[in-house]
Amino acid sequence: MEIPKTRTILFESDEIESESLERNVMVDFYLPTGVIHPSTMSLLLINDGQDLLKMDFKSILDELYDQDLVHPILSVGIHAGADRRLEYGTAGWLDYKGRGSKAKAYTEFIFSSLLPHIREKFNVPEFRDKSFAGFSLGALSALDIVWNHAGEFSRCGVFSGSLWWRTKDKTDPDYKDESDRIMHQQIMHGNYYPWLNFFFECGGEDEGEDRNNNGVIDSIDDTLDLISALNEKGYGDDQIRYWLIEDGKHDLATWARAIPEFLLWGWQK
Numbered sequence: 572m573e574i575p576k577t578r579t580i581l582f583e584s585d586e587i588e589s590e591s592l593e594r595n596v597m598v599d600f601y602l603p604t605g606v607i608h609p610s611t612m613s614l615l616l617i618n619d620g621q622d623l624l625k626m627d628f629k630s631i632l633d634e635l636y637d638q639d640l641v642h643p644i645l646s647v648g649i650h651a652g653a654d655r656r657l658e659y660g661t662a663g664w665l666d667y668k669g670r671g672s673k674a675k676a677y678t679e680f681i682f683s684s685l686l687p688h689i690r691e692k693f694n695v696p697e698f699r700d701k702s703f704a705g706f707s708l709g710a711l712s713a714l715d716i717v718w719n720h721a722g723e724f725s726r727c728g729v730f731s732g733s734l735w736w737r738t739k740d741k742t743d744p745d746y747k748d749e750s751d752r753i754m755h756q757q758i759m760h761g762n763y764y765p766w767l768n769f770f771f772e773c774g775g776e777d778e779g780e781d782r783n784n785n786g787v788i789d790s791i792d793d794t795l796d797l798i799s800a801l802n803e804k805g806y807g808d809d810q811i812r813y814w815l816i817e818d819g820k821h822d823l824a825t826w827a828r829a830i831p832e833f834l835l836w837g838w839q840k
Contacts, residue, residue: 579604579636580629585692589684591676592658598652599623600686601632613838614689614698616681617728618638618659618709620648623790623831626827629767632730635831641838645698647689651709659705659712662719662737664753667740678716682723691699702837704728704770706826711754714769716758721764728770728833730826731819734793741782748783752793755800763805770812770836772829775820791815812836 582604585679586595597622606612617623628648652658659673662678690696701724705713711733717727736753739746750756777790781824785792798811814832 573592580632582629585688587684587688589676590678591679591683592652594652596652597621597706598679598688599648599650600689600692601629601646601648601704603632603636603645606643608731609695610697612645612695613701614701615644615646616685617648617689618666618703618705618712619648619652622706622823622826623648624657626830627710628827628830631827631830631834635834642699642840643690643694644834644838645695647685653833656708659708661711661715661753661757663757664738665694666736666753667738667743671693671736674712674715675799678719681716682720700725702726702728704833705728705732706730708733714820715757717767718754721762721767725766726768726770727835728772728804728837729742730772730829730833731774731790731821732771732794734797735789743777746803747763752796755797758797758800758804760769763802765805767806768810768812768837769798769801770814770833771808772814772816772819772826772833774821775815775817776819776823777821790821 581604584599586597588597655672656670656676657673660674662675665671703713703717703724710729714727714729717724734754737751739751771794773791775792778788780789780791798813816825
């Protein structure tokens, strides 16, 4: 007779009022059981939390915990709102279409509403460490928040990140990769934070665009260029994990394949 798995993750949801966003934000909590001292837990915030439900993130965590492979992580899936393209992005820079206009308000929600709610709800004044991850545009948002609030975080997970985010349309004759990609500029003009670590995933079939006609799709070029900027800033190979999934696409199935690798990279026992 097959013995059923022991479930080690408790799942629950809350709706948190956000003054900065002027809406309620749905948030899902994935809480590991059997943690004697809650302050030994890590905290992982994840944008596009609604997608975690579709990729059965709870089962992914259950599998890792059942095998005792990772340290305890309180994972928090933050559902995107109807204004996702305005709320995600870079808080200090709008893209060339004016997108990201609510990214500053979203960042304020994270620090003024979400984190205090989590600490109160789970009675954890401080976590072992905090990390932020996301997919596509949500990945750009996570990276922007981590980079600009480095004192709060230890890791960032970027899955098929929208690192093309730019101040000029690529068809603009004055467009240049070197000066117009927003996140790259932030890295190049930012500081070195020795405690930060970065995980990047790209799919070989993420997209078909190749704006510089070098035979490499833009999502891979943008990611590798950003990693080079981190290297120039002082980040070594031990602080950066890059995983190219050759047959990977810009979809939930690919990101579901990558998440266990990310969790093992960051929290493996």
